[in-house]
Amino acid sequence: MTRVVASLLLALAAPAWALDFVSTMRPAILYDAPSSAAVKVGIVSSDYPLEKVVSTSGWIKVRDETGKLSWVEESALGSKHTLLVNVPVAQIMEKPAENSPVRARVSRGVVLEIQQAAEAGWVKVRHANGQEGYIKLQEVWGL
Numbered sequence: 001m002t003r004v005v006a007s008l009l010l011a012l013a014a015p016a017w018a019l020d021f022v023s024t025m026r027p028a029i030l031y032d033a034p035s036s037a038a039v040k041v042g043i044v045s046s047d048y049p050l051e052k053v054v055s056t057s058g059w060i061k062v063r064d065e066t067g068k069l070s071w072v073e074e075s076a077l078g079s080k081h082t083l084l085v086n087v088p089v090a091q092i093m094e095k096p097a098e099n100s101p102v103r104a105r106v107s108r109g110v111v112l113e114i115q116q117a118a119e120a121g122w123v124k125v126r127h128a129n130g131q132e133g134y135i136k137l138q139e140v141w142g143l
Contacts, residue, residue: 020052021142022060025078030070034059041070047111049082049142065141083125083135083142085110090140092133096122103133118143 026046031038034056042064044050050062050072059071065084085106092112093100096119104127106112115132116124122134123143137143 019143021049021081022052022062022077023050023080023082023142024048024072024076025080026076028072028076030062030064030072032070034061034071036073038071041068044072045111047078047080047082047113049084049111051142081114081142083112083114083123083140085112085135085139086141087139090135092125092127092131092135093122094133096120096124096134100134104131106135112140114143 024044024046028044028048029040030042030044032041044064050064053061053063053069055074058074060074060077061069062072063069065086085108088108090106091102092104092106094103106127110127112125112127112135114123115126118137121137123137123140124132125135126132
């Protein structure tokens with residue numbers, strides 16, 4: 001009985017939703033409604049990560065790293081999964097450890113491609129220049 005109660009409490013404590021992130025495969029226009037006739041509210045670069053909020057025929061409602069909601073055409077999205085650096089300067093490490101050698105330093109707004117699933121507070125990434133390594137989860141947005 002105790003195991004059943006513990007399992008139920010864990011299930012209730014977990015969020016009822018999981019964040020779903022997508023990335024653009026080309027520069028994409030963001031709109032205030034799901035229509036190309038709607039007001040254009042921004043543009044994002046190729047490989048830009050966005051949080052998927054809801055889907056409708058051909059359109060995805062997304063949230064950017066600032067929390068702003070908008071719509072993007074589904075055809076602008078690709079299969080690559082990217083992250084956005086959200087601290088002034090982040091370090092890409094050789095291994096997922098604080099004392100590991102630094103492979104690169106990247107600035108806020110740099111897009112990195114995920115190479116391996118995140119675990120223990122780190123995620124393996126690749127920079128556009130080909131440099132690979134590990135970055136702290138709290139220093140990126142898009143997971």
